[in-house]
Amino acid sequence: MSLLHPYFIIAIIYMMIFSFQEVYSGKTNKRALYILAVYLVILAGFRDNVGPDYGSYVGIYVYSDTKDYISIFLAALSIKGPQIVELEWLYVLINKIIINVFDAPFYILTFVVAALVTFFKTKFVEENTHYPFTFLLFIFIPGFFIGESGQIRQNLGCFIAYYAIRYIKERKLWMYLLWIYLAAGIHNVCYLMLPMYWIVRVPLNKIWMLLLILVSIFLSPFEVYRYFGSLLGSMMSGSTLVEGFNGYVDETVERLNGGFGIPEAMLAISTFFLFAFDTKMKEKYPYYEYHRNYTVIGICFYFIFRNNPIFSSRLTGTFLAFAYILIPNTMFVVSEGMRRAIHAFIMALVIFNFVVFSSFRNIKAGRFTIDLYKNHILP
Template identity: 40%
Template sequence: MEVYNSKKYTFGIWIVAIFMILLIGFRGNVGADYPIYRTMYSIYFPTIDYSELIDKILFRKSNLEVEWMYVMLNKIVFSFGGPFQSFTLVSAIITIGIKMRVYYQNSVYPIFTVLLFFIPGFFIADSGHMRQALGMTMCLLSYQFIKERKIWWFLLCLYVAYGFHKSAIIFLPAYWLVLIPMNSSRIFYAIMISVILSPFQVYNLFSSFLGSLNLQDVSNGYNGYIGYEDKASSFMDGTMILNSFLLIAYDRLACKKILYYEYMRNIVVLGICLYFIFRDNPVFSTRLVGVYIGFACIIIPNIIGSLKLNMKRLWHLFFVCFMVFYYFVFAQFQGNAGRFTPERYTNFLWGN
């Protein structure tokens, strides 16, 4: 209805948002790091003094290993006496609520955008790696200030994002990146150079900085995904090639019809380039570039929205079928590792 009627359904997107919040807000033992975060919520985080958080906020020397904003949010929720599900609910409201707002403001077809976000982002990040999901969400929120060229508000968003997960600092160049003039030829050359650089592992030149971003979570939960990501790398390659084709083939048309298309296009192009450069490192190529690739679910519907009716219908049908196919790929590789399967998923609203 949204695509064929070219109309935004405000009520519909918030119904979808509420359902998604309930799915992950009241989940039980679902997600790679759920058990250790649940333990830290009630045992470790309450023992941390607020003075330690202040030291962390001001970049003073501190023994606190977990990012300060994430700890503070845990402590605030815990102070009301609720169980861990109170925190997962608050986290879900923040991440899903902000994403829906950004999608509605920046996508021609926001519900179509949610479909593209659903797998794998919703399951791996929002349902699992909550620290990084909160950080990436704040980076997504900062896009509004990138468009408005309000650098201090952008830096504030990025600072809060960094307080949730250090990897958010990788998004800092985005404020200036969006102003770089690009066209189909430049996009093609940038991606091809990145593909050529892929086998040389040039990211090792920055290994000390990248290692400091704490991409691994607080437990070994994420390690369960690594092998699956490696096996699915050819699928991810195909996804990136598909995104690259859309960016190159329809760049001029989308630039004419979609407001601020150039900004989100530059962000996604850098994400694709970083993916191929980091390809030999399954952690870097999935989690480090996620904040940039996350804009793909916005830009794809915008590209499709700029096309003529018949071509629009063709690409829309293709991506709906693609996401159904992606569901089975995700279930095969990561679904069981994250306990998302029907046999292992539990929710406190309707029992085991």
């Protein structure tokens, strides 16, 4: 078992303190939330050779400077330019500007990306949960290490897409399409969010949810996703990152062949909360139906793509964030005693995730340990 660097343990303890405050007092300390945001930007933005994908993103940084601006802007319009731009245009443009205009070192890019994603992430939790510290703590392990400190392209793209949910609530279609377009300019997996403007209005009930999940479980062994291989492959562009991504994953042959592991356990927990509190959530929680529909899609996608560790993690992860925001949100609609019980359960899961993450090779592969983590500005 390896120990996370104290910088991360400080963040966990900080979030835990304010999680108890917001759950038991009913009020969130916004100033403390913004202080946390700045701290996390420093941890992720100024990391030095930290994250299994670090080297791959350095390669992309150098690669981006080889592309001319006209080719990048034509790629944004899906027009073939003088040069082929293999990666998403907006991410290449951000890289190009930072290295070509400012001649900045790579950690300036990671800082800019961390600052952007933290802004969108903070706005997302402010607008979609009454318990932002609890949610951020709940997803911190392994979310922060796979997202802000790992798969930074998909992480940034997804939180831009999550930010766009505000325009679904306001029924502003063109604004929603614009933000999804920008999100897909970072990582085109975000195009999966495009239909959600209409899908959130689908009136699911428990019978339909159960039916959809059972059908997905039934389809799991047949690997029906292979019929859409070229489309899904394009969404997983950036094959140089797969080796780095696998540094986070501790898959076993038994689990991929039908066994039961941590992902299945978390899905079982999410499914329980989905069905157990559906009625109360529909009555008392604003826009709960949006989170519910996203969660159902995420669960279904997981089982459909289960035999592919990349698709089942990265494609379904686009939607499963809503399963994790749904769990703390249930505390808003239950009695005080039940709220305390749910919060205690979430804290237990946080501790469990901490122990598991420290036990797997993930923590050393990512250089997040007390002896391996380095930061450009922190001692």
